[in-house]
Amino acid sequence: MKKLIPAIAFLLFWLSAFTQTSNPESYILLKPDRVFDGGQMHTGWWVLIKGDHIEAAGEPSTIKFPSNVKVVNLAGSTLMPGLIEGHSHLFLHPYNETTWNDQVQTESRAERTARAVNHARATLMAGFTTVRDLGTEGAAYDDVGLKQAINKGVIPGPRMLVATRAIVATGSYGPKSDVAEAEIIKGGEEADGIDGITRVVRSQIGHGADVIKIYVDYRWGLNNTAAPTFTEEELKVAVQVAKSSGRMVAVHSSTTEGMRRAIAAGVTTIEHGDGGTPELFKLMKEKGIALCPTINATESILSYKGWKKGIDPDPAGIKQKHYIFTEAMKAGVTICMGGDVGVFAHGDNAQEMILMTEYGMKPLDVLRSATSVNATVFGLKDLGNIKVGYLADLVAVSGNPVEDIKVLKKVRLVMQAGELVKEIK
Numbered sequence: 319m320k321k322l323i324p325a326i327a328f329l330l331f332w333l334s335a336f337t338q339t340s341n342p343e344s345y346i347l348l349k350p351d352r353v354f355d356g357g358q359m360h361t362g363w364w365v366l367i368k369g370d371h372i373e374a375a376g377e378p379s380t381i382k383f384p385s386n387v388k389v390v391n392l393a394g395s396t397l398m399p400g401l402i403e404g405h406s407h408l409f410l411h412p413y414n415e416t417t418w419n420d421q422v423q424t425e426s427r428a429e430r431t432a433r434a435v436n437h438a439r440a441t442l443m444a445g446f447t448t449v450r451d452l453g454t455e456g457a458a459y460d461d462v463g464l465k466q467a468i469n470k471g472v473i474p475g476p477r478m479l480v481a482t483r484a485i486v487a488t489g490s491y492g493p494k495s496d497v498a499e500a501e502i503i504k505g506g507e508e509a510d511g512i513d514g515i516t517r518v519v520r521s522q523i524g525h526g527a528d529v530i531k532i533y534v535d536y537r538w539g540l541n542n543t544a545a546p547t548f549t550e551e552e553l554k555v556a557v558q559v560a561k562s563s564g565r566m567v568a569v570h571s572s573t574t575e576g577m578r579r580a581i582a583a584g585v586t587t588i589e590h591g592d593g594g595t596p597e598l599f600k601l602m603k604e605k606g607i608a609l610c611p612t613i614n615a616t617e618s619i620l621s622y623k624g625w626k627k628g629i630d631p632d633p634a635g636i637k638q639k640h641y642i643f644t645e646a647m648k649a650g651v652t653i654c655m656g657g658d659v660g661v662f663a664h665g666d667n668a669q670e671m672i673l674m675t676e677y678g679m680k681p682l683d684v685l686r687s688a689t690s691v692n693a694t695v696f697g698l699k700d701l702g703n704i705k706v707g708y709l710a711d712l713v714a715v716s717g718n719p720v721e722d723i724k725v726l727k728k729v730r731l732v733m734q735a736g737e738l739v740k741e742i743k
Contacts (some may be wrong), residue, residue, distance in 0.1 A: 334464075340702050344369060345382055346736070350392035350714055352467065356399050356690035356703035359682065359720055365397060367710045370736040375704050390741070394716050395730050398685065399702050400447030400711030402611050402692035403476070403567075403667050405589055408441070408449070408464065409457040412662050414622040420455035431459050438475030440665030441741050445713035445729045448477040450656070450696055451570055452531045452589065453484035455505045462526035474739060477711075479696060480719025481531035481568065482522045483507040485515065485556070487547035490538040512604040515552050519559045525537045528564035530560040530584075534569045535576030535593075544593075546576045553583035566696065568610070581607060587654060588697065592635075592644040597737060608652040608695045611643050613673040615658030640730055643677045653679070654695055655688035670728040681720045710736040 346367040366374040366381050374381045409430050410421060421430070423704035432458075438617075441449060454461050461480040465543065468475035485504035495502055509518040519530055534553060539545030548556070554567075556736030560567050566586035571577045574593035581601050587608045588594075594609070602609065616639050617627065625633055632640075646653060674684045693702025700709045712733040717725035732740040 322696070344736075345373070345383055345387040345739070347381075347387045347389045347562040347616065347699055348392060348397055348712070348714070349389065350395045350397040352396050352718065353704060354396060354398040354685055354689075355705070356693075357686065360717075363397075365704060367712075367733070370710055372704060372706055372708050372710050374388060374706060377573045380538065383490045384609060388606070389395070390731070392731065392737075393712045395716055396718055396725075397704070397712060397714045397731075398445075398719075399689040399693075399704055399708075400713055400732070400734065401445050401667070401688045401726075402655070402696070402698070402702060403446045403449040404587075404654040404692050405612055405689075406441070406449040406451045406642075406656070406664075406667075407453060407455060407658070407660030408437045408451050408452045408478075408664065410660030411437070411458065411664070413619065418455070418505075419587070422493055422503055424696075427457055429462060431460055431464065434460070435467075435473050437473075437660075437664035438464065438468060438473065440663075441659075441667060442474055442476050442734065443729070443732060444665045444667055445715070445726070445732055446476055446667050447690075447711040447732065447734050448479075448701060449536065449715070450479040450481075450528065450568070450692075452481045453506065454482065455484075455663075456503045458483060465526075470629045477701075479528040480527040482525055482527045482530040484570075485509050485518055486533045486536065487538075490536045490547045490682055503668040508519075509586075512552060515548065516554045516559050519556050523560070523563055523565065527574050528565065530556065530565050532567060532569045533555060534571045534580045536570070536703065543641050544573045544574060544576075544691075546579060550577070550579040550582050553579055557585055558581045564664065581605060589656070589658075591642050591646070592638055594645060596645050596649065596674075599646050599651050602646075602651045603649050606652070608654050608691075609646050610654040610656040610740060611674075612648070612656060612670075612676060613643065614670045615661040617673065618662040638644045642678055643679075647679065652691060652695060653687055654692050655684065656692075666727075672723050681723045684723065685719060710734075 328533050348365045353360045364378050459482045465478040484506040488508040488510050491506050509515040535546045557567050568587045569580045569585050572592040577593050589610045592611045671684045690702045714731035715725050716728040730742045
């Protein structure tokens with residue numbers, strides 16, 4: 319009986335919290351030191367939540383609230399919109415734990431889903447209330463099921479935009495075997511030609527894809543060099559088919575020619591962008607194509623290979639990432655915050671934002687990138703900002719991230735659709 323009492327108390331606590339935050343008439347008043355609203359930082363603002371949405375935000379004298387409001391004091395903290403991860407792989411875990419090939423080939427779908435459940439929770443607790451998940455890497459359409467489980471409240475996790483299997487040219491992607499006849503699981507769905515890529519785009523949409531992810535180049539050139547995969551004509555058709563259904567197109571690209579073809583095709587975002595040039599970034603700016611630079615993936619992979627940041631000279635890959643990030647900003651390209659998390663640990667998403675400041679972006683612009691900018695690029699009309707009527711996805715961190723971006727890792731409160739899912743008093 320003594321063992322049951324704590325368990326019953328814990329259950330009653332969560333039932334009470336759920337009742338308070340899920341009731342459309344319930345109110346929560348948040349009192350931080352400052353509020354970043356998705357565009358600007360405001361000192362002394364309060365934010366009032368009613369049910370699942372933002373009822374009011376601004377100077378305390380402008381906010382009217384009922385006597386039964388729940389007050390959450392956040393002294394010393396900054397309140398922000400829920401952060402949006404632009405490039406995630408919830409079905410992967412860090413490559414220094416298990417290589418990508420072994421994850422795809424030796425981990426069962428059940429294990430990978432179990433890991434993804436843990437990754438989803440870690441992501442949410444880190445203040446990232448939405449993710450754009452760009453491919454299951456061999457786990458079929460399981461991201462659709464994970465998204466549904468989160469939406470139904472079966473498990474905690476961020477809102478998900480999913481890309482299911484991702485699209486690759488036949489023969490270009492891994493895993494590969496020295497035995498040509500071997501039948502092995504692929505990390506993406508293969509497609510060929512105009513008819514083939516049309517069919518695969520439509521199939522993935524039919525299976526629940528919110529985003530179409532295409533590898534426009536990969537390491538399949540001579541001597542394993544990166545080279546373009548699909549022709550410009552194939553990409554134009556894929557984009558046309560995807561966008562006719564309202565879906566965005568995200569493309570993996572690390573070569574100059576692959577980027578050129580993707581830009582000509584009119585994709586939504588270019589991931590990595592290591593082949594970028596001033597001329598290509600000028601075209602991206604003109605066509606409204608955003609860049610998701612994935613800095614932390616590059617740094618993480620090189621660290622797994624032995625590079626010691628701050629001690630060893632910067633490898634060519636790091637120098638190139640600095641170059642493309644700087645040139646993209648010079649050209650005025652929209653930059654999305656997305657780290658390719660899964661290559662590194664889920665829950666450490668904010669490390670990408672820290673690196674963005676190291677690479678030259680102003681902290682306030684980094685905050686915008688992870689909130690209002692990502693919301694705009696991804697078509698999330700009621701997220702990414704603290705505005706009246708928007709969904710109450712919010713995060714509070716100790717300190718001021720404009721003065722010290724590293725405080726983004728000191729998450730004090732996470733709210734999702736008005737429900738307090740994390741609160742450290």
